[in-house]
Amino acid sequence: MGLLSRLKKIFTGDQEAEAKAAPEKRSEPAASKTAAAKPASKPEDVKVNRIQDAKIKEDKPVVEKITVGHVHMSGCTGCLVSLADNYEGLFKILDDYADLVYCLTLADVRHIPEMDVALVEGSVCLQDECSVREIKETREKSKVVVALGGCAAYGNITRFSRGGQWNQPQHESFVPIGDLIDVDLYLPSCPPGAEAIRNVCLMAYLLLRGDESQKALAAAYLKPLMELPKRGTEACGCDLMVDVINQGLCMGCGTCAAACPVRAVSMQAGKPNVDREMCIKCGACYVQCPRSFYSFDVVGQFESISELIATVMGKGGQ
């Protein structure tokens, strides 16, 4: 509760407290009523601080945004599409929480700039000098490097490449980015769910812009994803066997089967059975399993955290 109320405060500002403390200051009671009913409206205090630049057309609180880049290695752009699948949520993020400073597909910037968070999509082709150089540059210029999606984190389908394709037949060796640089956070799956990318962006904002306690909340949320790189750069449906069933931890909930993007997991005799020919090694099943990691602190507050995310994303509080 403590952590949560602090989190609520940074997102919604002191709006509620203000309204309680000085209701008489509001000229129109109807307006203040609307503000209270729709906590999604922009916080008063942030509006006051906004940059009064005539050239900025949008009405946006830009002061404390983080900078985010999308670095495209050997991936299919599906992860970026998943980010975009937040629809108006993407605009909300870009309006209020993050500036997209690099993204070959969506932004006209040619060279990797300094940035707070690099969302790296795709694995690195060792025969492509540019990719090798840019992944290292990404590490040097970013505070947080996120392996966005199965290819960046674990190789995913690029694990199966043996070269010989047009128009670069010599491009045959693809490695997860963690084989070349230190990675701070894995967000696996093919592609990672739109809402998961959104949550990580919001939490990264807190981690980098929040005060100590806000950082603590974001860190608690992000911690399990930040621990994933320690497990290495290989993932497979076999992880369910090796790290869950063999460890005596599986209780047959079926979440892994739902998570698999290629339906390689079926439930047999109450336990997952992986069709290993089908598995593309995206890592979704294991991270989604409640017995890979489970935090009573974070998941225990699911109701308030979900409400909060809905509120800050401007979808109202219901």
Added chain:
Amino acid sequence: MVLGNYKTAVCARAADADILKCSQDGGVVTELFTYALENGVIDGAIVAGPGDAPFKPEPIVATTKAELLAARGTRYTISPNMSLIKEATRSYGLDKVGIVGTPCQMQALRKAQLYPIGMRKVPDKIALAIGIFCMENFPYQGLEAIVEDHCNTKMESAVKMDIGKGKFTVYTERGAVTQIPLGATHKYEQPGCHVCLDYVANMADVSTGSVGTPDGWSTVFVRTKKGEDVWSKAVAAGYFETKDIASVKPGLDLVTKLATGKIDRNKKTLEERAKMGVGKGLRNPYI
């Protein structure tokens, strides 16, 4: 906090006699889903439907009352209800999904909502999650061994199984009742249950079980805003008979006692697992 957060605890049973006839306890799960389905709270619910063998459940997405009725009653074996959570929203196209599950399945559900890594479009479609109390579960072959070998009853002729008051009980079509001490069933429990730290589905919107209330009634915890909203409306609409939980025996004290027992025991198991080998141990999923 072994009972989790809740707004109200109440003793209840379904007002619909047809539902009560074949439900496990007070028919709370089936009646509440029925209310939710009939009143647009959910478009369908993931329940443990009939499988290809007696008392072997198969998760289904029920979109009619008839399907809900066919899924009544506890099967003491694994029904991977979470396996349909993405199917329900995508293949079935439900916008408002209901799901019933054991405490571990409710944990899986909430993790999926907060970390929807492989759960695209699932988080905001969960309209009603009903949790059922759970001490342990058995693989199907384990249940078969209990019923056929220990209780000397054919799976085909069993009509109901129940765990309560320290006994495992099987009822047959012809009225035979066989009881064995629960202790005899322990060795058939699935191992994953021994690290489970939740008895009363703390992560559900509404959770329910038999313990704490008289036979034929259910203990109900209303936990979240969503849960409270649908529960209060269903009660107001006459779907449930309720009694003050403080007025019934054995009441919440027994629930607390059993929950504490389970959690303490399984915490100890987690500690033992951590040092099972020589300087090495097994993984602990809780962070």
